[in-house]
Amino acid sequence: MSQATALPTRDAIVATARESIARGSKSFAAASTLFSPATRERAWLLYAWCRACDDIADGQDHGHGMSVVTDAPARLERMRAMTEAALAGKPVGEPAFDALRIVAAETHLPHGFAHDLIEGFALDARDWRPRSEADLYKYCYHVAGVVGCMMAVIMGVSPDDEATLDRACDLGMAFQLANIARDIEEDDRVGRCYVPEEWLVEMDIPPGQHMKPPFRRRLAVLARRLADRAALFEASSRIGTTKLDLRSAWAVLSAAGIYGAIGRKVAAGGEHAWDHRVTTSKAAKIGFIARALVEAMRRQALYPDSPRDPGLWTRPEVLPQRARTQR
Numbered sequence: 001m002s003q004a005t006a007l008p009t010r011d012a013i014v015a016t017a018r019e020s021i022a023r024g025s026k027s028f029a030a031a032s033t034l035f036s037p038a039t040r041e042r043a044w045l046l047y048a049w050c051r052a053c054d055d056i057a058d059g060q061d062h063g064h065g066m067s068v069v070t071d072a073p074a075r076l077e078r079m080r081a082m083t084e085a086a087l088a089g090k091p092v093g094e095p096a097f098d099a100l101r102i103v104a105a106e107t108h109l110p111h112g113f114a115h116d117l118i119e120g121f122a123l124d125a126r127d128w129r130p131r132s133e134a135d136l137y138k139y140c141y142h143v144a145g146v147v148g149c150m151m152a153v154i155m156g157v158s159p160d161d162e163a164t165l166d167r168a169c170d171l172g173m174a175f176q177l178a179n180i181a182r183d184i185e186e187d188d189r190v191g192r193c194y195v196p197e198e199w200l201v202e203m204d205i206p207p208g209q210h211m212k213p214p215f216r217r218r219l220a221v222l223a224r225r226l227a228d229r230a231a232l233f234e235a236s237s238r239i240g241t242t243k244l245d246l247r248s249a250w251a252v253l254s255a256a257g258i259y260g261a262i263g264r265k266v267a268a269g270g271e272h273a274w275d276h277r278v279t280t281s282k283a284a285k286i287g288f289i290a291r292a293l294v295e296a297m298r299r300q301a302l303y304p305d306s307p308r309d310p311g312l313w314t315r316p317e318v319l320p321q322r323a324r325t326q327r
Contacts, residue, residue, distance in 0.1 A: 007091050010102060014041050016095040017048035024051045027258045030285050034251035035155075042107060042154045045099035049086075050117065050147055052096030053079050057121040058190075072125035080118055087111050109150060110159045116146040130196045137313040139194065140176040141169065145315065148172030148237075155248040166314050167240025170233040171256060173313070177230035178263035181223045185211055185274035195222055216271035223273055227263035234260050236312055239303045241296065250289075250296040257288035 008016075021029045021044050032043045056079050059069045069075060082092050086101035103109065120142030130136040152168035153159055180187075180194045187193060188211045193200075200210060203218040210219050234256050241249040258280050266273045280288075295302065308314070 008095065008098065013095050013099050013102060014044060017041075017044035017099050020044070020048040020051050020096065027280060027285065028255065030289065031251045031255040031258065034247055034254060034289070036245070036247050039155055039248060042103045043151065045103040046147075046150055046154060048096040049083075049100035049103075052094070053083075053117065053121060057124055076118075076122055076125045079121060083114055083118060087114060103154065107154050108159070109153055113146050113150045113153075116142055117150075120146075124192075129192075130194060132198050133196055134313070136177075136180075136194065136196050137173065140173045140180075141315060144172040144176035144179075145169040146172065148175075149315075152240075155244055155252075157243060161243070163308070164240050164243045166308060167237050167243075169315055170240070170312070171237035171252065174230045174233035174237060174256070174263075175259045177226050177233065178259050178266070181226040181230070181266045181273075182262055182278045184219065184223065186277075195219075195226075199225070211274070220270045220273060224267040227267035230263040231260065232309075232312060236308060238295075238299075239306065239308075241299050242303055242305065246296055249299055250293050253292035253295050253299075254285075254289045257292055258285055261288070 021032060024047070028047060032040055032047075035043055056075050057069075057072070082094055082097040083100065085092050086097045087104055089101060089105060092098050092101065100114070104111070104114070120139065123139060123142065128139075130139055146169070148168040148171045149165045151172075152165055157164050157168065159165075184193070184195065193208075193210065195210065197207075199222050200207070203215075203222060205215045205218055209215055237256060238253065241252050244252065261280050261284065262278055265278045269275075269278070
């Protein structure tokens with residue numbers, strides 16, 4: 001059998017990607033159904049690669065069962081090698097990385113964005129911790145903000161439209177800040193902490209002790225701060241939906257509502273926010289999707305074009321140029 005006939009078809013890889021998003025994120029899976037068929041498939045393909053990279057880095061299965069890994073550098077190099085092969089248009093033999101090969105070729109996805117995501121996993125491989133709020137945002141960009149940029153390209157935004165890409169990045173930042181607030185206890189179990197060290201010092205929480213009962217009330221203050229920061233990025237991202245077609249705007253606004261609710265629930269939970277993992281019910285997701293349709297239809301009136309808040313963190317100036325040149 002020739003190599004050409006032995007390779008999985010695009011339909012087969014899309015089917016595997018669809019299974020990946022269904023297993024890995026019910027929220028993203030629900031929002032993705034609102035895209036047009038072509039955009040939906042490409043979103044699944046991109047998700048499959050992102051999910052696989054995350055699973056390789058953290059020794060988990062579709063985002064579940066995160067464990068301490070002892071061979072982080074080797075995992076990172078394997079991830080890099082397969083990603084580079086995919087970006088070069090070479091068949092990889094791993095469905096998730098062949099998914100990247102397909103979506104990158106179909107959308108002319110800037111390779112610099114993929115490199116930036118891998119750098120986020122490299123930070124974790126080095127056992128990196130954010131010292132300052134700026135460090136926190138840097139990490140959020142690399143593991144989620146850049147995914148927003150890639151999704152924008154998949155939805156038809158030009159890689160040169162920096163203003164819209166910044167808004168797309170904002171949504172990824174909002175998602176990650178909400179995730180960090182929700183997952184503080186889960187991260188602590190594997191020796192990680194993404195709450196900035198300066199924030200912990202400010203609240204007089206000793207290193208490594210933030211999940212201990214005596215400090216839960218102080219930690220809740222910081223979780224609310226994370227949720228408040230997420231809300232600022234989320235609000236900024238909504239303005240960018242005016243540059244999208246109706247179905248893409250509907251999907252984006254649905255996801256914003258669903259993930260925004262997670263941050264708000266963590267904030268409302270106070271010191272008990274981590275007693276149980278915060279989730280969004282199926283009924284609540286349906287409600288957010290319904291409200292997002294109305295919002296998407298009225299988005300031009302609701303979100304008139306306005307300058308982005310200059311005080312809100314944005315991608316470093318070197319990143320857009322690198323993203324444009326590394327294709």
